[in-house]
Amino acid sequence: MDKSVRLEKQNRTWFLLFLFCLSSLLLAVGILFSLKWGQAQVSWHTLFEALTYQAQEKVHLYIQTLRLPRTLAACIVGIHLALAGLLTQLTTKNPLSSPHVFGINAGASLAVVFGLVAITGLSLLSTMLFAFVGAAAGALLVWSLAGSGGGKQYVRLALAGITVHFLLSSLTEGLIILNQYSTDSMIFWLVGSVNQAGWPEVRMILPFFIGGLLLLGFMLPSFRLLLIDDEIAAGLGQRVMLVRAVGMLLVIVLAGSAVAICGPIAFICLIVPHIARALVGNRLTILAPLTALLGGILLVYADLLSRVIAFPFESPVGIVTSAIGGPFFIYLARRKGGANR
Structure with missing residues (x-):
C-alpha cells in the first residue's frame, strides 16, 4: 500500500515537472515566433542580432522598439488577466x-x-x-448591490456583476458615440489590442506585475481559506473578510493595469483558470503559477494569430480570445448547470 502511494506521488511529481517544462517551452517558442513573424519578414539570424543588440540597422530597431515590447506586454497582460480571473473565482466562489x-x-x-x-x-x-479608479468603482458597485450575508450572496454577486457590466459598457459606448472625433482610435482598444504597446507601456505595467506577483506569493497560503466555507474558516479563527478584501484589491490592480495598457480583452480571465484547474486540481501553490504561465501563452499566441487572420492587416487580439472563449464559456455554463441539477 505504501509503495503504491509513493509511486503515485512520484508519478504526480514527474507529471507536474513535465507540465511546467512544457508550458515554459511553449511560452518561449511563442515569444520567439511573435518576434519573428509579422508584416515584415525577419530571418532568425537577424532576430538573434536584434535581441543581442549586435547591430542597429532599421530592421533591428524595428524588432527592438516595436515587436519586443509588444510581445512582452502581451505576455505580462496575459498573466495579469489569468491571475485576476483565478482570484475573482476564489473570492466570489463562482x-x-x-x-x-x-x-x-x-x-x-x-x-x-x-x-x-x-x-x-x-x-x-x-x-x-x-483605470484603477474605474475598476475599484465597478467592484464596489457590484458588492454593494449584492449585499452581504445569506446563502444567496454569491448568486446576487453574479447577477449584480452582469448588470453592472452591461450598464458601464453602455455608458462607455455612449461616450464614444457622443465624442467620436476624440475617441475614434479607442474602438480598436475597446475590443482588446496589444499592437500599440511600446516600451513606455511595458515600463509602466512592470512595477504592478512584480508587486502583484510578490503580494500573491505572500498571500497564497491565506487564499487557501477561500476554498472552504466561510463559516468553517471563521470558526477556525481566520479573518476571511480581510483575505477576501486583499484578493479583490489584487484583482483591481492586475485587471486595471492590464485594461489600461491593452483594453478589456475578453475571456482570458475565465477560461485559463479552468484549464489550469483541470490539469492540476485546486492546490493553489501549483494552480497559481500554472495559471500565470497559461495566461501568458494564450495571449502571446492569440496576438500572433491576430496578425495573420486578415494579413497584411491586423485584427484586435480580443476578437481571437472571444472566438476561443465564447464556445468554452457555453460549455462551462452547460456543464455547471448539469452538475447543479
Whole structure:
C-alpha cells in the first residue's frame, strides 16, 4: 500500500515537472515566433542580432522598439488577466466569474474613456490611475448591490456583476458615440489590442506585475481559506473578510493595469483558470503559477494569430480570445448547470 502511494506521488511529481517544462517551452517558442513573424519578414539570424543588440540597422530597431515590447506586454497582460480571473473565482466562489463579467474591466474601460474625453493629452500614468479608479468603482458597485450575508450572496454577486457590466459598457459606448472625433482610435482598444504597446507601456505595467506577483506569493497560503466555507474558516479563527478584501484589491490592480495598457480583452480571465484547474486540481501553490504561465501563452499566441487572420492587416487580439472563449464559456455554463441539477 505504501509503495503504491509513493509511486503515485512520484508519478504526480514527474507529471507536474513535465507540465511546467512544457508550458515554459511553449511560452518561449511563442515569444520567439511573435518576434519573428509579422508584416515584415525577419530571418532568425537577424532576430538573434536584434535581441543581442549586435547591430542597429532599421530592421533591428524595428524588432527592438516595436515587436519586443509588444510581445512582452502581451505576455505580462496575459498573466495579469489569468491571475485576476483565478482570484475573482476564489473570492466570489463562482467558477463562472471573472473581472470581465463582474464589471471590473467595464469600470476601468469607462474611466479611461472618460479621462480621454475630459482631459486632452492624457498621460499614460493618468490613464493607469483612471483605470484603477474605474475598476475599484465597478467592484464596489457590484458588492454593494449584492449585499452581504445569506446563502444567496454569491448568486446576487453574479447577477449584480452582469448588470453592472452591461450598464458601464453602455455608458462607455455612449461616450464614444457622443465624442467620436476624440475617441475614434479607442474602438480598436475597446475590443482588446496589444499592437500599440511600446516600451513606455511595458515600463509602466512592470512595477504592478512584480508587486502583484510578490503580494500573491505572500498571500497564497491565506487564499487557501477561500476554498472552504466561510463559516468553517471563521470558526477556525481566520479573518476571511480581510483575505477576501486583499484578493479583490489584487484583482483591481492586475485587471486595471492590464485594461489600461491593452483594453478589456475578453475571456482570458475565465477560461485559463479552468484549464489550469483541470490539469492540476485546486492546490493553489501549483494552480497559481500554472495559471500565470497559461495566461501568458494564450495571449502571446492569440496576438500572433491576430496578425495573420486578415494579413497584411491586423485584427484586435480580443476578437481571437472571444472566438476561443465564447464556445468554452457555453460549455462551462452547460456543464455547471448539469452538475447543479
